[in-house]
Each structure stands twice: as C-alpha cells, then as structure tokens.
Amino acid sequence: MISNLMKAKNREFFRMQIKSMLKIVSLALLLGFGLATQAEQTAAPAADPKIAKAQQMIDDADKARKKAASVESEWRDTGKMIKMAKEALKKGDSVKAMQLAAKAHKQGVLGYQQAMAQKDQGTPSYLKY
Amino acid sequence: MKKIIQSLALLALSGSIAISAQATTPEEDLAAFQNFFKNRFPGVPMEEYTNGVYSIDPIGRENWEAIEEFPPYEPFIDEGQSMWETPFANGKTYKDCFPDGPSIKGKFPYWDKQQGMVITLPLAINQCREANGEKPLKYKKGPINNILSYIAYESRGQATNVVVPEDDPKALEAYEAGKKFYYTRRGQLNFSCANCHLQNAGMKIRSDILSPALGHTTHFPVYRSKWGTVGTLHRRFTGCNKQVRAKPFKAHGEQYRNLEYFLTYMSNGLPLNGPGARK
Numbered sequence: 266m267i268s269n270l271m272k273a274k275n276r277e278f279f280r281m282q283i284k285s286m287l288k289i290v291s292l293a294l295l296l297g298f299g300l301a302t303q304a305e306q307t308a309a310p311a312a313d314p315k316i317a318k319a320q321q322m323i324d325d326a327d328k329a330r331k332k333a334a335s336v337e338s339e340w341r342d343t344g345k346m347i348k349m350a351k352e353a354l355k356k357g358d359s360v361k362a363m364q365l366a367a368k369a370h371k372q373g374v375l376g377y378q379q380a381m382a383q384k385d386q387g388t389p390s391y392l393k394y
Numbered sequence: 395m396k397k398i399i400q401s402l403a404l405l406a407l408s409g410s411i412a413i414s415a416q417a418t419t420p421e422e423d424l425a426a427f428q429n430f431f432k433n434r435f436p437g438v439p440m441e442e443y444t445n446g447v448y449s450i451d452p453i454g455r456e457n458w459e460a461i462e463e464f465p466p467y468e469p470f471i472d473e474g475q476s477m478w479e480t481p482f483a484n485g486k487t488y489k490d491c492f493p494d495g496p497s498i499k500g501k502f503p504y505w506d507k508q509q510g511m512v513i514t515l516p517l518a519i520n521q522c523r524e525a526n527g528e529k530p531l532k533y534k535k536g537p538i539n540n541i542l543s544y545i546a547y548e549s550r551g552q553a554t555n556v557v558v559p560e561d562d563p564k565a566l567e568a569y570e571a572g573k574k575f576y577y578t579r580r581g582q583l584n585f586s587c588a589n590c591h592l593q594n595a596g597m598k599i600r601s602d603i604l605s606p607a608l609g610h611t612t613h614f615p616v617y618r619s620k621w622g623t624v625g626t627l628h629r630r631f632t633g634c635n636k637q638v639r640a641k642p643f644k645a646h647g648e649q650y651r652n653l654e655y656f657l658t659y660m661s662n663g664l665p666l667n668g669p670g671a672r673k
Contacts, residue, residue: 337575337649339641340582372582383578387417391593392426394418 315359322366323350329373338380343372420558420569420659427660430592431608443609444667450596451603458671467543467617467669470624474544477537482526488541491522496545499666500552503655505565512568512651516542516626520646533645534629542615543624546668554612554666556659572656575649581640587653590634602673611658613670624669627654 326347333339350365388394418426431443435450442449448458478496481487492498502515513521516538520530531538558569579586590599591607598604614627621629628645631653635642643649 334641337578337643338580341636341639341641342582344641375582379579379584386574386577388423388426388573389577389588389593392430394422394426 313359315363316354319350319354319359319362319366322363322370323347323354326350326366326369326373329370329377331373333373333376333380336377336380338376340372340376343369343376346372420566423573424660424662427592428608428663431595431606434595435606440663441665443606443661444612444664446609446613446670446672447603447605449609450606454603454673458673461619461671465617465669466619466671467615467624470540470543470615470617470669471547472544473537474540474542474547477541478544482523482528484526486526488519488522491518491525495548497548497552499545499549499668500555503556503651503658505557505559505562505568505655507559507562507565510564511648512655514646514651514654515545516628517646517651534626534632535623539615539624539626542626543669546613546615546666549666550668552666554658554661554664556655556662558659568652569656569659571649572652572654575653576656580635581638583638585638587634607657607660609661609664611654611661612664612666613668615668616670616672618672620673 326343330339330343330347333343346365346369350362350369353359353365354362428440431438432440438449445455445458448455475496478488489495494501499515502518503512505511506513516531516533519538519541520533523530531541559565576587579589588607590604591610595604595606611627614630615624616630617624626645628650631650632642632645
C-alpha cells in the first residue's frame with residue numbers, strides 16, 4: 266500500500282520533471298528561433314552585398330543629379346531612372362536597380378559637364394555684331 | 395523617337411558653333427539678332443515674323459490662313475472677358491490691379507526694381523489674384539489662358555518694347571541670364587534654343603519647319619492644334635526643353651522669367667498679335 270503510494274508519488278514527480286523540462290526546451294527553441302530570425306534580418310544586407318551596393322549607387326546617382334540641377338543642366342529622364350531604380354530595389358531586383366542607377370549617375374555627371382563646358386560662353390559666332 | 399534623334403544629329407552637324415564671350419549691350423544684341431534674320435530671309439518683311447513659321451513656310455501658311463478665318467481661340471477671348479469683368483469675392487476686379495487694362499500686354503515683361511525680378515503678365519495676374527484673396531491660377535493650362543487671350547486680343551497692335559533699365563544693374567543681370575539660357579545647350583540631345591530657332595531656322599525637323607526666334611513672343615497665348623486648346627508661352631518653353639530631353643524649369647520661375655525677358659527684348663519693335671494659332 267505504502268509502496269504503491271510511493272510509486273504514484275514518484276510517477277507524479279517524474280511527470281512534473283518532464284513537464285518543466287519540456288517547458289525549458291520549448292522556451293529555448295522559441296528563443297533560438299527568435300534569435301535566429303532576428304539575426305537573419307540584420308544579417309540580410311551583409312548576406313547579399315548587391316543590395317547595399319545598389320542602394321549606394323542610387324544615392325550617388327541622386328547626388329550627381331542634384332549637382333547637374335544646381336547648374337541648371339539636369340536631363341529630363343534622370344529623376345525617373347532613379348525612381349525606377351528605387352522601385353526595382355524594393356522588389357529585390359538589385360541588378361536592375363544597379364543598372365538604372367549607373368545610367369542615371371552617368372546622366373548627372375554628363376549634365377554637369379555640359380554646363381561647365383559652356384560656363385564662359387557668350388553669343389555664338391554666327392551672330393554678327 | 396529614333397527619327398527625332400536622327401534629324402537632330404543632322405542639325406547638330408550643320409554648322410559649327412564657335413562662341414565668343416565678348417560683352418555686348420542689349421541694343422547691340424538686338425541689332426545683331428534682327429540682322430541675322432534679315433540676311434537669312436531677305437524677302438521677309440520684319441512684321442511678318444509675328445506669324446511664326448508661316449512667315450517662311452508658304453504651304454503651311456495656306457492652311458493657317460484657312461484656320462484664322464474661324465479663329466479657334468475666339469471662345470477663349472470671350473471667356474477671358476467675363477473673367478476680367480467678374481468681381482472677386484471681395485468685390486474688386488482685375489481693373490483695380492491694372493487701371494490701364496485690359497490692353498496691357500505691351501508693358502510686359504518688365505523689370506520690377508522693388509521686387510528685384512522680372513514680372514511677366516501671368517505672374518502679375520496671379521499677384522493681383524492673391525492680393526485680393528483669390529487662388530492663383532495654374533501657369534500652363536486652364537483658365538489663365540482665357541484671361542491672357544482676352545488681354546492679348548485687346549492689346550493687339552501695341553509694339554513690343556521691353557526695357558532693361560540702366561538704374562538697376564540687376565535688370566541687366568536678369569537679361570544676361572536669359573540670354574545665356576537661350577544660347578546654352580541642354581539635355582541629352584545637347585541643343586540650345588538658338589541651335590534650332592536661330593542657327594537652323596527654316597530647316598526641317600521631322601514634319602516641322604523650325605520657326606525663326608524673331609517674333610516668338612508676339613502672339614501668345616497660342617491655340618495649338620496639337621494641344622487642342624490655348625496654351626501659354628511657358629508651356630511652350632517646357633515642351634521645347636523636354637524635346638531635347640532636358641528637365642524643364644518651373645513656369646514663371648526665375649529661369650523662364652529671365653528667358654522671356656531676353657526673348658521678348660529680341661522682338662522689340664514688332665507688333666503684338668495674340669492670341670495666335672499654330673499647328
């Protein structure tokens with residue numbers, strides 16, 4: 266009788282042990298997962314260097330565009346290209362984003378150079394004074 | 395699009411552009427500008443330039459004369475007249491801002507010493523509206539063209555007479571900025587206004603013959619068949635910037651105001667004949 270009681274108590278103890286172990290394990294699992302997904306989020310750009318590169322190229326292109334605009338020489342489609350590059354990046358297409366940003370950057374640089382080349386110009390020679 | 399680029403490339407080749415930076419006065423610029431066209435189109439009388447491309451394109455002209463028999467801009471003049479006569483919410487009218495109105499186009503654009511800027515007619519109209527608690531009108535499309543049509547019509551026959559006052563060096567600066575704008579190549583296609591409307595006036599670009607710059611400001615606003623309505627001078631500036639793939643500037647912002655100042659000065663002496671009709 267007594268031994269039976271002891272056995273039942275032991276079983277009860279055992280069950281509780283397992284329960285709390287399960288709790289700890291699942292907590293650990295949860296934590297582990299959480300940490301893992303968090304790590305994935307912060308590590309993502311590092312994992313795909315193209316995304317960071319594309320973002321940098323877009324920022325550079327926009328700087329070049331603004332520099333051309335500061336000398337009244339921005340080209341018509343540069344802003345549109347930058348916008349399209351941003352959209353492509355948002356959709357995860359970093360290759361397309363980089364292509365567009367490179368094109369926009371070139372336009373910005375050329376627009377600025379175009380203005381600088383004509384900085385000191387006056388009236389054209391076909392006008393006779 | 396390819397065709398545009400091809401014809402532009404051809405134009406670009408036709409004639410080199412050595413550019414001199416020698417300083418010239420507005421009077422000298424005017425003489426050189428108008429002489430250029432006298433030499434380029436010796437048979438065309440000065441006043442004819444107010445008719446744009448039709449001064450040098452006899453075939454287009456026939457079409458245009460037929461259109462002018464039932465002027466497509468007429469309803470806009472009527473609308474503009476009722477705008478002019480309808481009091482603002484505060485009871486005042488445009489006449490309170492422009493006592494000599496409505497025939498005031500010949501006074502614009504002018505240098506305003508107090509504001510330190512070129513004042514164009516559309517800008518003055520919006521300043522008047524705002525001073526009277528009304529919303530400003532949009533500068534390119536819409537009702538501004540009605541009132542401009544009416545004022546232009548009432549101002550027919552006045553002479554273009556832009557003044558660069560000598561008592562304020564900033565006026566000359568604004569004129570020079572407009573002039574530089576006109577001769578500066580812009581956009582991916584690398585064209586200046588002058589490349590098309592001076593150097594290559596009379597040449598064909600796709601289905602268009604390039605109109606002479608002389609007289610470019612006398613007839614605005616203009617009814618354009620392509621637009622299907624009347625549009626402002628700065629709308630046209632916008633279109634001409636865009637077609638060489640340059641980013642256009644703000645209508646009645648500093649760049650276009652100064653451009654208008656210079657370009658209108660170049661037509662000094664020519665009579666006003668707006669509103670006009672064009673292809």
